[in-house]
Amino acid sequence: MPCWSCRHPSPVRPRPPLARRARELGLAVGDLPTGPHDALTDVPGIRVGHTTLIRPPRVHSGVTAIVPDGVGPASPLPAGVFAGNGYGKLVGFTQIAELGAIETPILLTSTLSAFRVADALVGWVLERPEGADARSLNPVVGECNDGLLSDIRSRPVGEEHVRAALESASDGPVAEGSVGAGTGTTALGFKAGIGTSSRRLPLAGQEVTVGVLVQANFDGTLRVRGRTVTPADVGLPTPDSGPEAGSCMVVVATDAPLDARQLTRLARRAVYALARVGAAYGHGSGDYGLAFGTRPLGAPAGPAGLPDAELDSLFIAVLDAVEEAVLNSLLMSTATTGPGGDTRHPLPAAPLLALVG
Template sequence: MALQKGRKNCITDVEGVLVGHKTLYEKINDEETICTGVTAILPHPGNLFYEKVHAACHVINGFGKTTGLIQIEELGLLESPIMLSNTLSIGPVVEGTVTYMMEQNKEIGDAAGTLNVVVGECNDGYLNSMRLQAVRPEHAIEAIKNASNRQVEQGAIGAGKGMICFGYKGGIGTASRIVTSANEKYTVGCLVLSNFGKGEDALFANFPKKKNPNSTDGSIMMIIATDAPVYDRQLKRLAKRTAAGLGRVGSHMDNGSGDIAIAFSTANQYSHNANSHLETIAYLRDDHKAMSQLFQAVVEATEEAIINSLKYAETTVGQFGRVIEKAPL
């Protein structure tokens, strides 16, 4: 039985989670068009550096250029917004995010140590004149400052402006599910940046064939948020289940595809400054029936988030007059 959707059916149904976009779209001349952007996901509205959240990541196929995953893998903590953009904009987005975080925290780089910024990407080079490197540090800062808990704008917006999915216009998509077990109620939200798939794959098997103009096999970033009390090992289990949702829509996780999931929990925040040398948390037992429902929630939310990235995107004109049509959904 399918699980209940959240009230907004998006990742911001998880209390405290914020999402912001900065979209860049400008025709420079007959050949060059800026068609890209930045999307920011904040686990909570407080100080992310001083109040970290438990997190994990899972690389399904590693053809990607993310930053910050090594430290998440090692420590199981997230201390920055999760930022999304295009492949050649990782550097400026890192710079902008570091600048924003240092303005919030004067001790970073000195008394408080350094900062681990997490940035993910997909290649929007068919529509976007990516070599212009139009995304600048200030655009990352704008995306963070634009973040809110409102219904998330989806489709060809923010980091999704130039993305292509199954040969149609893709981009940002999101969905959520509610898990109810005994007297407890938990929310799982997923946000994706979709840029993968061939027109003959499962989702569009009965539609006219559409050639995917991407020169590579495409990529997807999948961000999972939950308020369930789970820690990094369990969050990695959740992150792994995004592969099932990805497979449901027809992805083969091809050789040149970057299929990467990041999962975090807003429960049991981890203080940067603690007086005790011991840390105690309450977490969900692995054998509790809610855990399997959380897995189901991840699969369902990931699948629908991908579909929503297509459903809400609009036909877009990019560089060289290239046109990617809205999917027939």
């Protein structure tokens, strides 16, 4: 049975035929310009890698790695985290909240694979020069429940898959939809997955970039340009059942000179932005925002600090980028049938445009 390791550009798991991103369909969100790839990797020093596991009909899962250059126990990056609804297993949450820093790459995966992934991440960091002297380490691993479309109890993601995602991480375009940690996820009645977007804006006399990446797997009713969009509205069958459990991991990166408290404020906006696309924030939902800066803690370069009054434009950038990233996750995914016969379809472009113009 096939087991694919996806990288971008990938000869194994290409962009789905006819799939187009929101911006390519004229559904850009907001007025701010994007970076060259409209992706998290537009933030300098950020790389993304995926390992995608597909073993039909039972396994549709994987892992996604977000790798900031140089991050390690001796070179942490400022970070903030926010739980909109904390029914989730975000490994490393409490230390980020307490100390305002990350010291490893950020990995996303399936709920019951999160603990194996965290162990593999620890081993990978300890082997590297930046982890050579570490006697404590806080791995950061987020998750969504892909149990509707994958045999989650089999815990298919192993150490080799984690290492492949970390080692394949690259800058440039980011594969979206049914790849990596988004291979088996659903959202708003559709097949979802990984989505990404970015914004550029002037701030404190310089141009800064904000990038986001979402692992979308939450309940609710999709809203596009203020209009609700159900599967039936775009000619798809109405799902018989909802997600196994709703969740969304949103990761925000920026080169703006922010401290941990200010990054926590960005993380909150990342979760708030899900309401724009119709998130229900239900009881079983793990809705997390994690925001980090690429300027190492204590770095002397750049402004000493940014007044909070200047954060408004960054808040807008995050809200817009998260909304667009979720739309990308829905538009770029691939129809998937799970082991129980449940099928989820991507958001089809032509019927969507007919509804919302």
